[in-house]
Amino acid sequence: MNSMKKILFTGLLLAAFSLPDRVMGQTDYPTLSEVNSRVASIASNGSAELITLTKTEGGEDILVLKIGTGNMDEKPAIAVVGGAEGFHVLSVELALQFAEKLVNDHADVLEKTSFYIFPNMSPDAYQQYHSSLKYHRRGNTMELDHDRDGEKGENGYTDLNGDGMITWMRVEDSLGEYMISEEDERVLVKADRSKGQSGSYSVFMESKDDDDDGKFAEDPPEGIAFNKSLTYKFPVFEPLAGDIAASPVETRALLDYLFEQWNIFAFVTFSPANNLSTPLKHNSSEARKRVVSSILAGDQKINKLVSDKYKEVVSQKAFQQTNQGTDGDFFQWAYFHFGRMSFSTPGYWTPEFGGKSNAEANYLAWADSLGWKDSFVPWTEINHPDFPGKKVEVGGIKPFVMVNPPFEKVGQIADEHTEFILALASMQPSLELYNLEVEDLGNGLSRVSVDLYNNSPLPTHTELGDRSRWLRKIRIDMDLDDDRLISGSKIATLEMLGAYEKASMSWVVRGKGDVTLKVGASHVGFITETINL
DSSP states (O other), X not given: OTTOEEOOOHHHHHHOOOHHHHHHHOOSOOOHHHHHHHHHHHHTSTTEEEEEEEEOTTSOEXXXXXXXXXXXXXXXXXXXXXXXXXXXXXXXXHHHHHHHHHHHHOGGGGGTOEEEEEOOSOHHHHGGGGSSSBOOOOBOSOOOOTTOSSOSSOBOOOOTTOSSBOOEEEEEOXXXXXXXXXXXXXXXXXXXXXXXXXXXXXXXXXXXXTTSSSOSSSBOSOOOBGGGOSSTTOOTTOTTTOSSTTOSHHHHHHHHHHTTOTTEEEEEXXXXXXXXXXXXXXXXXXXXXXXXXXXXXXXXXXXXXXXXXXXXXXXXXXXSOOOOOOTTOHHHHHHHTTOSEEEEEOSOOOOOOTTOOSHHHHHHHHHHHTTOOSSEEEEEEEOOTTSTTSOEEEXXXXXXXXTSXXXXXXXXXXXXXXXXXXXXXXXXXXXXXEEEEEEEEETTEEEEEEEEEEOSSSOSSOHHHHHHTOSOOEEEEEESOGGGEEESOSEEEEOOOOTTOEEEEEEEEESSSEEEEEEEETTTEEEEEEEEO
16 A cells, blocks of 8 residues: 555654553553554564554544564454544553553464554544543544534534533523432433423533524534444434545545455454443344344354453453444444454443442442542533523533543553453464375375364354455465366365364375465465375
8 A cells, every 4th residue: 555654763762661661650541642652662573563554634643553473464363443432542552552562471472363453543532631621522633514504613612610621511491301310419311201200401511602503512623533434334414423434534544454454353442332241132134134234143153252251351340331333433344344353342341339320320439439539520500601590500520531440440451451352362263274185096196185174263254254255265275287186176265164163175186296285364374284195
């Protein structure tokens, strides 16, 4: 790909600290420049190659670390994706620490597996964490007209109480949809009218009606969210999605790169979606649609198997995890449109605490139990120019804290997720040849027979990848002159091999000497056997 250039971060390498000193001394999530410095430091390892895919509208690099040994493109590979959402700064740290641990402590894994690590797919939005104004930003720096009124970014967020954060504002309103939660008076929940509940508040992001259209924060000065810009179920006309699927340069560059990496058999994405704590469930009617919208039955078994391994390795248990993908996200694209095994996890949840059913009430109860005093902005009344004569209060849970743990907790989380990814690598499809026999048939003829075996709990292809005909088939090459082959195919293909499944093959060959049998595909690896006739 002409647009891809290997990056030489010579200056950054000279400035980078040694890994142990840097990680041990770190007290908060890294800035973007610190992220890039650490990526450059990883790339200085002989088993790693650093490539820039493109630059965002904001001028930030979209990077990939290619880690492995030998011919990396002919070994099964796992892609690890961080920064799918800009506010999920933990995801970038998990991808970084996995890469650091991989090159420093697990070089043996690279003999059989290659890794493509995309540390941060949302660098423009990521920087909001360290900005003077903190909020859950998703979009890049493209200028967009989210509310389609002919003006771009004219009605965003306003720090009404001057605390440097965008939280929420609640407005007393007898026709509002929200009420104070019975579980925690600091929390607002939607009134359930079927239960006879009535709302008493309207709720908005902290903002003003700058364009006088009666709406609030509907056109923020940010662009497209990477995790809403993919082609599967692209959310047409929704804010932060853009007008066309894969329109951001970072999304296109990533897809262009991936479409050349035939050896990737699985993705691990750190994002709000989660099919590892709770695997996806097969729905036969959805699976039969022209646009498949359910995991296929065979792939559900894969998801369950890998989910069980995840829960065995990762100690934290998910709290009421229901997000198993949103329209236009990367996690679903990797399965439904790319045909690979695709797994996603936030990496962290607030533990279930105090019997609370509401996620915010659960978080606050847990934070209170730990003595955390800096997680919530108390509701404070303000004078709001757009609500004369009404009581308006600003407050709520602070940005970032529910999805990103305190940094001192990240080490254990990273250790466990590294262990999981390595366990997934150990489960990769593995082709082996058994029962090789050469039978002398007389008259200079020999019958060669052999069993091809997938010695793995995972199949060589997902069911969806096999159905879509996108994944490359297993190719079987018998290297000999055409006039020597009496029966059997010189070149043959095999659709797929299931877990611990075998396929028997045979040929009748004329003459003596050595012939070479090569079997495989990029995403399952290649094996070669020399056969003496």
